[in-house]
Ligand SMILES: Nc1ncnc2c1ncn2[C@@H]1O[C@H](COP(=O)(O)OP(=O)(O)O)[C@@H](O)[C@H]1O
């Protein structure tokens with residue numbers, strides 16, 4: 001589904017990704033772990049096409065398509081979803097309005113008919129319900145006044161509504177208490193654990209992986225993948241730390 | 248270039264021909280009615296004669312014209328306006344007058360095309376064009392009575408019968424001058440006096456048409472009243488005149504929407520709107536203004552110099568102005584409330600968008616003369632391109648007005664780095680009991696917001712439109728539903744080309 005080959009990227013003039021290679025097949029969940037400043041968020045941004053993140057070398061194909069040639073909204077329409085480490089506030093725009101417009105923009109891009117207000121609300125209600133989010137919250141402006149945990153939960157509701165093929169989830173677990181962690185973990189499994197979908201789970205800690213069992217664990221350090229293993233690698237990292245591993 | 252000159256010459260030639268047509272007197276059987284180009288006493292007489300106005304109206308116009316000649320255009324606004332050649336414009340153009348029509352086919356197709364562009368449903372088009380039987384031809388659900396001002400003269404007024412049953416008078420001002428002279432004379436020029444300002448005085452002299460509304464005591468107007476304005480004839484200055492009187496305990500919501508087709512030459516628009524609210528009466532006046540703003544290089548576009556003022560004369564009277572200003576090359580407009588009544592309320596909700604080379608200097612005046620009078624001002628300025636957007640507002644509290652309250656919120660949103668936003672609040676408080684609050688913010692659309700929206704599937708323009716609509720929400724939600732949707736779209740359209 002996703003092939004990242006020898007990816008080099010700069011933020012401003014600073015090289016951050018330095019030859020990253022990684023492949024995800026449909027049906028797989030990959031965890032990417034690594035120390036602060038390793039370039040994990042940068043990877044998510046580069047894959048989603050954030051302006052200011054410049055690819056200097058390498059290639060990325062997504063379902064056979066040259067991902068890097070697409071605009072951010074085109075990548076979204078092609079089925080890529082980025083769960084933000086720091087979800088953004090948009091004052092005056094309700095979650096419902098935001099998501100309906102976003103979803104219908106994606107559908108339009110793909111040549112599908114737009115969802116009516118009623119159809120959209122039905123989907124939104126289901127997803128919010130499954131993630132234990134009050135419908136009233138969906139009517140509030142996007143992320144405005146939401147707690148850290150509510151913002152992350154909201155990212156998952158968005159993912160459920162948009163129903164992407166590939167989700168890159170950037171530290172979705174940070175800021176969640178233990179109950180919320182379970183809800184979010186269940187959500188990821190429910191929405192994304194499917195034969196035709198894949199997840200790139202960026203995380204700092206192993207605890208989310210108790211709920212979402214990864215098929216592969218990668219260590220990202222110094223802008224490239226330094227080690228790859230199964231779920232047990234995460235436990236090893238938790239025990240020994242990245243320093244130990246690097247040594 | 249040569250093309251331009253040729254077209255201009257042709258226009259001049261056509262005009263000369265028309266003037267020649269008129270030499271046998273300006274009788275009403277002339278099919279196309281143009282006042283000759285230029286402005287002098289004869290122009291004023293022509294307009295008045297064209298409308299069969301009573302003598303008092305002509306005298307009033309002539310007095311205004313004499314006054315105007317002694318005045319100078321104001322220059323205090325933060326606007327850069329090239330000098331306007333008042334002699335190089337037409338001051339009157341009426342659509343062809345047709346008596347009774349039996350079907351839409353008989354209506355001038357050009358007029359119909361304009362209605363269509365405005366998105367007016369067929370049944371309503373029939374009403375507008377005065378087609379027989381239009382009134383019971385399965386009217387649409389929407390409860391909006393439309394008085395279309397095509398060029399300068401009202402083509403037709405609709406929903407008249409139902410309004411009449413409620414006792415509401417909804418007429419073109421020309422009709423009202425003839426049918427309700429006492430009522431018109433009582434209020435015309437009393438809220439915005441003839442000498443008020445250069446453009447208002449000019450309007451008094453040459454106003455072409457407009458709307459008159461009277462809501463009798465205790466009546467809640469059974470529908471939204473609406474006027475579509477449209478500039479259509481090249482070089483025709485537009486001088487609309489609107490007068491709304493809400494008698495004791497009455498309520499009316501009035502919508503004014505403007506669209507204008509592409510024009511190369513600058514056109515002057517100098518409207519005057521006067522509102523009066525008596526005891527316990529309420530007027531809600533909503534405007535969506537999208538006159539032609541000029542092209543991306545700043546060529547062409549409407550000059551919009553408007554005087555709008557409300558007199559909250561009665562106790563507990565209330566006037567609420569809501570405006571969405573996206574059009575015009577130059578906007579000069581300060582819908583105001585003179586709060587004379589005890590516990591009267593004035594509100595001003597404004598979104599002003601400027602893009603490319605547009606300039607807007609807009610705001611409000613809240614003049615608190617009545618005890619316990621209150622006002623709220625919410626202004627949202629959005630500037631993109633090379634444009635300049637100024638909020639100018641006055642809050643004045645008279646010495647004997649006890650217990651006055653005002654809240655002002657002015658927010659500016661900048662797109663790009665070449666546009667300007669300015670806030671110029673004037674606060675004059677002569678009574679120590681007044682509570683005046685003023686808040687102002689200036690912000691930019693953040694890269695984070697843009698990327699977040701785009702990562703969810705919106706393209707750059709859709710993302711800007713969404714964020715801007717969020718920014719302007721407090722104002723947009725004041726609009727009647729029907730207008731709110733239109734206005735939301737308009738914000739997006741106005742900002743096209745401002746990103747990416
Ligand atoms: N906008 C930016 N400008 C300059 N440097 C940046 C910017 N964003 C991130 N960086 C740098 O890039 C490196 C990787 O950051 P990031 O991808 O956020 O790491 P991680 O998510 O793994 O903690 C860090 O050294 C960080 O300081």
Ligand SMILES: [Mg+2]
Nearest residue numbers: 040041042085
């Ligand atoms: Mg990070």
